[in-house]
Amino acid sequence: MKIAKGKGAARTEKKEVSLPVEDRKIGKRKAALKATESSKKRAAKEKITKKDPDKPKRPPSSFFVFLEEFRKIYKQEHPNMKAVSAVGKAGGEKWKSMSAAEKAPYEAKAAIKKSDYGKLMTAYSKKQETDDGGADEEDDYKHSHRSKSEVDGQDDSDESVGEDEDDEDDD
DNA sequence: CATATGATTGTTAAA
DNA sequence: TTTAACAATCATATG
Numbered sequence: 776m777k778i779a780k781g782k783g784a785a786r787t788e789k790k791e792v793s794l795p796v797e798d799r800k801i802g803k804r805k806a807a808l809k810a811t812e813s814s815k816k817r818a819a820k821e822k823i824t825k826k827d828p829d830k831p832k833r834p835p836s837s838f839f840v841f842l843e844e845f846r847k848i849y850k851q852e853h854p855n856m857k858a859v860s861a862v863g864k865a866g867g868e869k870w871k872s873m874s875a876a877e878k879a880p881y882e883a884k885a886a887i888k889k890s891d892y893g894k895l896m897t898a899y900s901k902k903q904e905t906d907d908g909g910a911d912e913e914d915d916y917k918h919s920h921r922s923k924s925e926v927d928g929q930d931d932s933d934e935s936v937g938e939d940e941d942d943e944d945d946d
Numbered sequence: 947c948a949t950a951t952g953a954t955t956g957t958t959a960a961a
Numbered sequence: 962t963t964t965a966a967c968a969a970t971c972a973t974a975t976g
Contacts, residue, residue, distance in 0.1 A: 833968045836956030846970065857972045863954035870955070889957080 831895035834888035837881040841873075842866045 835843070845866040850856065870878075 833956095833958065833966095835968060836958095838955040838957095839968060842954075842969075858952075859970050859972075860951090860953040862970075863952080865954090867954040885956080892958090 831892055831899055834892040835885065837878055837885040838866075838870055840884045840888075841870060841878070841881040845869065 842862070846862050849862045849865055853861070856862070
């Protein structure tokens with residue numbers, strides 16, 4: 776019986792007066808974003824880490840999870856497609872075309888990711904709490920971009936000692 | 947050479 | 962409650 780919810784709802788229940796989000800094209804999806812902010816963030820973060828060494832990134836939403844797979848498929852059908860926006864658009868369209876049941880598996884995965892995120896967040900928070908002084912590393916590789924193959928020669932100097940594979944299974 | 951951009955939707959944190 | 966911004970991708974484009 777929840778009849779009188781009373782004050783709880785009753786605000787947006789009738790008119791969707793406020794619905795400024797995604798006006799129509801969302802322009803850029805944000806009102807006025809500095810543009811570079813988003814991309815820069817990621818790249819900058821890599822080095823800005825100073826403050827947040829292991830800041831857990833937001834877990835991919837069901838849509839992204841689906842997109843990950845979609846992208847792979849899309850590329851197979853469109854190996855020549857080079858625009859990322861193309862996949863995004865196609866994926867978005869398809870995503871909306873999918874039924875909740877199909878999104879279920881993706882949502883499930885997203886749920887797990889979120890779970891992990893919560894965990895990471897806790898750990899991350901803890902780190903912040905324990906203010907470990909002195910952790911100032913000077914990595915001034917501002918322009919020293921480590922491309923994928925930064926490992927040049929590394930002939931065989933037996934340095935690899937051993938890898939321990941810890942299989943942790945925690946339910 | 948390094949960084950920005952584009953396009954999608956969902957989720958999350960803050961006001 | 963509602964707003965605002967970010968999450969991945971990757972070839973292209975610009976400084």
